[in-house]
Amino acid sequence: MDMLPGIFRWLHIVAGVAWIGLLYYFNLVQAPAMAAAAADKEGPGGAGISKYVAPRALLWFRWAAVATWVMGAALLGSGFKDAFALQNGYEGIGIGAWLGTIMLFNVWVLIWPNQKKILGIVAASDDEKAKARRVAFLASRTNVMLSIPMLFFMANGLSHRALIGL
Amino acid sequence: MKNPLDSICGTIIAGLVLTVVLYVFLKNFIVVGV
Numbered sequence: 602m603d604m605l606p607g608i609f610r611w612l613h614i615v616a617g618v619a620w621i622g623l624l625y626y627f628n629l630v631q632a633p634a635m636a637a638a639a640a641d642k643e644g645p646g647g648a649g650i651s652k653y654v655a656p657r658a659l660l661w662f663r664w665a666a667v668a669t670w671v672m673g674a675a676l677l678g679s680g681f682k683d684a685f686a687l688q689n690g691y692e693g694i695g696i697g698a699w700l701g702t703i704m705l706f707n708v709w710v711l712i713w714p715n716q717k718k719i720l721g722i723v724a725a726s727d728d729e730k731a732k733a734r735r736v737a738f739l740a741s742r743t744n745v746m747l748s749i750p751m752l753f754f755m756a757n758g759l760s761h762r763a764l765i766g767l
Numbered sequence: 768m769k770n771p772l773d774s775i776c777g778t779i780i781a782g783l784v785l786t787v788v789l790y791v792f793l794k795n796f797i798v799v800g801v
Contacts, residue, residue, distance in 0.1 A: 628775065628778075629775065687793075687797050692793055692797050692798050693793065696789055696793060739770075739772055742772035742773075742778050743772065745775075745778050745779075745782065746772065746778050746779075746781045746782040746785065747782070747785070748782065749779065749782025749783060749785065749786055750782060750785050750786035750789050750790075753786050753790075754789070765790070766794065767793065767794070767798055
């Protein structure tokens, strides 16, 4: 079907907006808000965010990450191997694909298992929670950092690679 | 030395630097050989 690549591109972007949008929400809004809530001894605290907002946001975040990667792989199609091998015109998009793959790994292997400890979904001591908080924070911040070159190479790496001299 | 990822500004600057590094790497060591 001729329209399939267009549909994969559309769904890749929709899921990617959900994934990276939630990543930016966590880093620009929720984490600073939780820190402010913890510091405000007179305020209501961040328990409501931890109980009602964070689990829902994390659910959409981690599955949007999977959907983004799967739709991206479908869009690459026969160019999948060339992209990950950085060859045959797929060098730029390949860098984007590698960065997106590392980010997906961070979501499922570093952020989500540690968030389960932080939110009390799995049992953890206070020391384990403190360590989990730092690991999840740094993995999330790493993904924000990686998202900047990832979006540069995703946006320009294949169909518009001439614009960036590739 | 402070971890740049501890601040939003440091994270964004690190991302911009990484973008330039990856571009230079790609342009000079990957695409040039094609």
